[in-house]
Amino acid sequence: MPHIFRKEKGQIVIQGEVHLTDVDGNKIPHGEKFTLCGCMKSKKLPFCDGSHKLD
Template identity: 50%
Template structure:
């Protein structure tokens, strides 16, 4: 497999949870300042994380529900 395919960015919307981000991606704030990330990280969708924009598992505590399916 080529290096380009190995570094392909994937965003996986998890049922009732976070967005899992994998691949070679840079996450920046509104001013262009980069966040420190790992090769795989999760972004908050529920709005309750105390570590935004990252997921801290708060969706489980608040009972977040939002199953999305691609069409």
């Protein structure tokens, strides 16, 4: 069962087995634990690249 939680700056941390797809249904590869962007400033969307730390 996946574990999903939101961090203070809006990042969404996901750990466990999940299937991540884009709007066209294409699978987006990821590791066992990954973080989705919550601030929309990432240059690696949908993943967090730490851009929120620049604020």
